[in-house]
Amino acid sequence: MSETIQLSLAEVRELSLNVLQTNGYSEAHSKAITDVIVAGQRDECQSHGLYRLLVCVHTIRNGKVDGHAVPEVVDQAKAIVRVDARFGNSLLAFQTGLPHFIRKARECGLAAMAINRCFHFSALWPEVESLASEGLVAMAMTPSHAWVAPAGGTKPVFGTNPLAFAWPRPGRTPFVFDFATSAIARGDIELHRRQGKALPEGWAIDADGNPTTDPLAALKGAMLTFGGHKGSALSAMIELMAGPLIGDMTSAESMAFDASAGATPCHGELLLAFDPTVFLGDRASEYLEKAESLFEAITSQGARLPSQRRYAARARSDEAGVTVPRALYEDLLKLR
Amino acid sequence: MSETIQLSLAEVRELSLNVLQTNGYSEAHSKAITDVIVAGQRDECQSHGLYRLLVCVHTIRNGKVDGHAVPEVVDQAKAIVRVDARFGNSLLAFQTGLPHFIRKARECGLAAMAINRCFHFSALWPEVESLASEGLVAMAMTPSHAWVAPAGGTKPVFGTNPLAFAWPRPGRTPFVFDFATSAIARGDIELHRRQGKALPEGWAIDADGNPTTDPLAALKGAMLTFGGHKGSALSAMIELMAGPLIGDMTSAESMAFDASAGATPCHGELLLAFDPTVFLGDRASEYLEKAESLFEAITSQGARLPSQRRYAARARSDEAGVTVPRALYEDLLKLR
Structure with missing residues (x-):
């Protein structure tokens, strides 16, 4: 078979x-x-x-997810929409807030959508891609659970804290990336453990703060960010923006809230959208064309877009x- | 002496x-x-x-900088202020736009300031720090000159494309970072060349796209981004947001504009500001306090804030x- x-x-x-x-x-x-x-x-x-x-x-x-939660949209400010997911999954909250978010981005030139109290599905690229399909430039970020040590430290503070970005390309699929600011996804450590394989160097440290390639020691210790102190700084930014700034849990608080249930993390998400036609007025198509030259300079040398x-x-x-x-x-x- | x-x-x-x-x-x-x-x-x-x-x-x-240029402020949209630096230095343009930018951030919850046609001073931390001193969360980014190859490529496309961020800490100096998305500053390659020292691995490639530790070969080839394909994606984001999105030059265009004069790069800059008191209303001080717990979790384990x-x-x-x-x-x- x-x-x-x-x-x-x-x-x-x-x-x-x-x-x-x-x-x-x-x-x-x-x-x-x-x-x-x-x-x-x-x-x-x-x-x-x-x-x-x-x-x-x-x-x-x-876990504590409410499968019947009805998200509530709050008109927080001229350029901010908040969606209280009421401990439901993040995706319905995203869909519910989306038309309000897009309207604000078009009216103000840029806008933020804060999704609160959601059990997060954790893929951000479908969301930024859907914003790009509306002609908007988009960013999205979330905390997760405190598994990642800050640069120079040994104890977990940050989540895997992903950052996603999309840029609309008229007539084409958008330029999109979505990466964890941890050196690797949490699941990859777990996968190595199950397969009995050593981790590559630079992914993790053990409970004493020493570099380790042993997946079990890594799970008891901490993951590292990508890119050393720069990746660590970026992870801190995401933790702050998609946590305290939007009135929601940090990765440490989310992990405590989970209480070892091993459920999808519950926390907030911050999305930003920028309308190029408002930034650029009648120069929008000219400058979207310049962006195409940038992509061409990348792909024509054999490098891949994300x-x-x-x-x-x-x-x-x-x-x-x-x-x-x-x-x-x-x-x-x-x-x- | x-x-x-x-x-x-x-x-x-x-x-x-x-x-x-x-x-x-x-x-x-x-x-x-x-x-x-x-x-x-x-x-x-x-x-x-x-x-x-x-x-x-x-x-x-x-170069082509105009030492007497008077920046012009344009009220682009509800949440966007543009400042045309008219080929003067960036800093007076920043100062001139600042009160408008802060007012928009307070009115809308978040705002963008695009500085156009400026010869850029290139330190971003003083700008985000001054926004944080007004109680705002701030980001800033710029392209520079095309010295940096995309991940998987061999030819320079991106600038050193710095990203800066500030978070206000009531009663304390703000949390601030400001880093180049290149593995290292351009000046560090030059410094190694003058001192006859080899570069660390991972900083640069030669004109044929091979890794090099020879500063002269690196200057003729390309610098690399920090953090592999993730740093490269982030650099692309900055190139797009602080270039085409604000109707200004990419790093490649800025380099062509310089025409080997070796002047400070001329291009645009994008700043974003977020008002926590608008995002959070009367919960602002509670959540700024939660951010302090995050900083405490970093510093109490002996790690340094940026x-x-x-x-x-x-x-x-x-x-x-x-x-x-x-x-x-x-x-x-x-x-x-």
Whole structure:
């Protein structure tokens, strides 16, 4: 029997909706989560595709997520919309706030959306990509759980604190990146542990603060940021902006709130959107064209844009569907 | 004779004002530049202290800077102020736009200031620090000249593209960082060349795209970003946001504009400001206190906040003045 199974995107969608609704997510939450799970599987981001359903089910069974929470939109200021997710999943809160957020960005030139008290799905690229599809430049950031030591330190303070960015490219898929400010994703340490493989140097330190390549020692110690003191500074910025600035938990507070349930982290998210047509007026198309010259200077020398690999996967999946490990598929069938 | 000379901050100020005015900067520009030169020397950022006067004089003698340009403030949108520096130095443009920028941030919750067509002084920390002293969270970014290759590439596209950030700390000096997204400052490569020292690995590649530790080969090839593909993505973001988004030059365009004059780069700058009291309302002091817990979690384990070394230097200089190389001092006396 084959180790994998081929599914159409429609089948991925149906399976996801079934699993989520069966396990206590409302129809609205199930749809919002499924949109991103289909996108993740389609783009071959395995950790945010069908696999993530296991996390969603674990979180609602063991954590504090409210599968029926109705997000509340608060008009905080001229350029700020807040969405109180009321301890539901982040994605419905994002969708609910989105039209208000876009309207504010167009009216003011830039705007912020703060999502509060959400169990975060943790992929930021679908959100910034959807803003870019509206012609906006977008940034997004969140804390997570305190697993990462600051540069020069030995004890975890920061989360994996991802930063995502999107730039609209008229007539093309946008320029998008989404990276953790930790040297590597938390899941990669776990993966090395399960496979009995040593970690590369520079990923982690043990509980005494010494560099380690032992995944178990790393899990008991701390992860490191990417890029030394600069990555550490960036991680601190994200912790502050997507935590205290928006009146929500830091990674340490989120971890304490989880109380070892191992659920999806609950915290806030900050998104920023910038409207190039407001910044530039009638010079907008001229300057979006200059951005294309920048991309051309990168790709013409054989370097890759951050989103290229994902878009190639998307083209394949749109054509031929997706390939899923059979074991995962069968686990999910049991959860319907 | 001693190799160094001791100066009071008042003497640094007077020397700076004299040199700038003698060499063609208006009184307003001389004062704006001097404020930052005094701050740089005081904080022992040698490259942005008195040394920088040599660059300012070289730039006005060899470049296209207009020493008498009067910045023009444009009310671009509810949350955007633009300042056209009209090919003058960036600092007077910053000072001129600042009250408008702060007012917009307070009115809208966040705001952007785009400075256009400025010869950039290139230290961003004094600007974000002055925003933090108004109780605002601040970011600043600029391109520079195309010296830095994208990850996976071999040819320079990006500038050293610095990112600065400040977070206000009631009753304390703010949390501030200001780092180049290149692995190292351009000047450090030049310094190694002059001293005949090999570069550390990971700083640069030669003209064929191979890693090099030879400073001369690096200057003919390309610098690398910090943090691999993540630093490269961040550098691209800065290039886009502080270039095309604000209708100004990319690092490649700025370099072409300079036409080998070796002047201070001419380009734009983007600043963002966020008002915590608008984001948080009456919860502001509670959440600024939570940020203090984050800083405490960093410093209590012996790790340093990014700005700590500079503030320690500031305290010394405020007490005892500054120490300057005698050769630099004598060079500057000749320029008065």
